[in-house]
Amino acid sequence: MVSLLDIIGPVMVGPSSSHTAGACRLGLLARNLVGGTPERALVELHGSFARTGEGHGTDKAIVGGLMGFRPDDERIRTALDIAEREGLAYSFDKTKLGEENEVHPNTVRITLERAERSHVMMGSSLGAGRVFVTEIDGFPVEVHGNHHTIVLVAEDVKGSVARIAGLLADDGINIATLRLTRKQKGGDAFMVIEVDDPPGEEVRDHLRAFPWVRWAHRLDKVSG
Amino acid sequence: MFTSLHAAIAAAEKESTSLSAVALALEAKDQGRPVAEIRDALRRALVVMRGAVEQGLVGDLKSASGLVGGDAAKVHQSVAGPFSGTPFASVIARALAVQEVNAAMGVIVAAPTAGGAGVLPAVLTGLAEAKQIDDERLIDALATAGLIGAVVAERASLSGAEGGCQAETGAAAGMAAGAATEMLGGTPRQVGHAVALAQQGTLGLVCDPLGGLVELPCVFRNATGAAIALAAVEMALAGVEFAIPADEVIDTMGEIGRSMDVRYRETAGGGLAATPTGRRLAKERLVSIKRSGA
Numbered sequence: 001m002v003s004l005l006d007i008i009g010p011v012m013v014g015p016s017s018s019h020t021a022g023a024c025r026l027g028l029l030a031r032n033l034v035g036g037t038p039e040r041a042l043v044e045l046h047g048s049f050a051r052t053g054e055g056h057g058t059d060k061a062i063v064g065g066l067m068g069f070r071p072d073d074e075r076i077r078t079a080l081d082i083a084e085r086e087g088l089a090y091s092f093d094k095t096k097l098g099e100e101n102e103v104h105p106n107t108v109r110i111t112l113e114r115a116e117r118s119h120v121m122m123g124s125s126l127g128a129g130r131v132f133v134t135e136i137d138g139f140p141v142e143v144h145g146n147h148h149t150i151v152l153v154a155e156d157v158k159g160s161v162a163r164i165a166g167l168l169a170d171d172g173i174n175i176a177t178l179r180l181t182r183k184q185k186g187g188d189a190f191m192v193i194e195v196d197d198p199p200g201e202e203v204r205d206h207l208r209a210f211p212w213v214r215w216a217h218r219l220d221k222v223s224g
Numbered sequence: 225m226f227t228s229l230h231a232a233i234a235a236a237e238k239e240s241t242s243l244s245a246v247a248l249a250l251e252a253k254d255q256g257r258p259v260a261e262i263r264d265a266l267r268r269a270l271v272v273m274r275g276a277v278e279q280g281l282v283g284d285l286k287s288a289s290g291l292v293g294g295d296a297a298k299v300h301q302s303v304a305g306p307f308s309g310t311p312f313a314s315v316i317a318r319a320l321a322v323q324e325v326n327a328a329m330g331v332i333v334a335a336p337t338a339g340g341a342g343v344l345p346a347v348l349t350g351l352a353e354a355k356q357i358d359d360e361r362l363i364d365a366l367a368t369a370g371l372i373g374a375v376v377a378e379r380a381s382l383s384g385a386e387g388g389c390q391a392e393t394g395a396a397a398g399m400a401a402g403a404a405t406e407m408l409g410g411t412p413r414q415v416g417h418a419v420a421l422a423q424q425g426t427l428g429l430v431c432d433p434l435g436g437l438v439e440l441p442c443v444f445r446n447a448t449g450a451a452i453a454l455a456a457v458e459m460a461l462a463g464v465e466f467a468i469p470a471d472e473v474i475d476t477m478g479e480i481g482r483s484m485d486v487r488y489r490e491t492a493g494g495g496l497a498a499t500p501t502g503r504r505l506a507k508e509r510l511v512s513i514k515r516s517g518a
Contacts, residue, residue, distance in 0.1 A: 002225050002374040002377045002378060003225065003251065003254065003255060003374070004225060004247060004248075004251045004262065004266075004367060004370030004371065004374060005251075005262070005265050005266075005370070006374075006377075007335065007336050007369070007370040007373035007374050007377065007382075007399075008266060008269050008333065008335050008344075008366050008369060008370045008373070009265070009269060009333055009334060009335070010333075010334055011268070011269065011272045011331065011332075011333050011334075012331065012332065012333075012334055012338065013329050013330065013331055014325065014326030014327060014328070014329050014330055014331075014332050014338050014341075014438070015287070015288075015326045015327050015328075015329060015338055015339075015437070015438040015439070016338050016339065016438050017334040017337045017338040017339075018383075018385075020329070020338070021334065021338070048385075048436065048490075048491075051436060052435065052436030052437060052492070054510070055288050055289060055435060055436065055437040055439075055509075055510060056288075056436075056437065056438065057288065057329055060329075072272075072331055074330075074331060076329070077329045105385070127337070127382070127383040127385065127386070128334060128336060128337055128382055128383065129334060
């Protein structure tokens, strides 16, 4: 469903809704994986991001997003200098992340380190500032960033959905949508949970405390 | 939101109201938010649009590559042209201004995209100033523009990479023409004709930016897109009717976009980007961007 405010917006630093605003949003989403501004970041640019990214400030926008700048934050213009002052060691690489018909032309893979945490996110900028996260730590995901989202992988134990729902309720989080997929009976279950309220780091920690949860992340929404 | 202008116009006529009123009511219902909140968001967009116009008209901006900048001020200050000092010249200067701000990584409202962000603020703020239209009616006009853009997004595309420049500055011209027609007292039906008249004039327009950068010809396409929107407003308010309905013109834009060679869809592989001068400038400027670390 297209919203009026998707058309008249976003408010953003130019010059490109896909190569600048969308790139910033992908940085913002990736930042969640390490719970704050990373200490190290490897940014691998694919396709049009690699070819015309420099002229569009894609590099500045992604690094700005990693530091928590929103698409309308004018600090994006000097984000690379700010990153150096703030101790974010970034590096860029141009690469091919897949075949042309499989990977969107504006795709990036971001590898982050902060304290003990190290994670990888792959995502694409679809145009008009809309983004799509396709992979986290090698797991295929579908996150659009227009809802606060929890993604997790759990062993296929009975009652896991109820226990997760209960935990979220205890943490004051209301579920908007829940999608559960499982490749086979007894195999790992993959959950994408869209929620109304931003889940804090403690929600991620609580989820990870279940022995049957292999892996969990929270991603705050970046649009909508 | 509506997926056809025909349906939106019918709804407005049935309730004897404006397209902006039906658009705001439906948006509020879709999003589960009060109309006042939607209006506030549009008001914030209007503030940013005005800021970009003012900043760009000063004329001290340069883009990352240095290919564009300073032309808005030239038009703004000129007395040489046949339209100098008229609302037409003001709208052209404003369209250049917003796109120059965009190319210099300034703050703009993507409406519908960053590459086509100059047309709508130029037409609406330029005409509102000339005709002394208050901000509430400007906000109504932005809602109508959003409705038109949403219909284009559903039926065709708002991406140069998918549909060429007809889907960016072309769509922006349709949005601006329809919105301005309502703002200046046109009926919902006249708004429909304004959209059709503007978009028929941009059918087939390719997206061919030098080096793939949102600079050249993008800055100037926003100015010419605004001129097409003004022509459509003039005709629609005079009672001119375009025989092909707006929805069908938009569908045509989508069909042309889908059959457009990839060279003409934001790849810098064809059009002006592929001219000898286009290639040379792109090569020089991209090298200089790398050197400066910009």
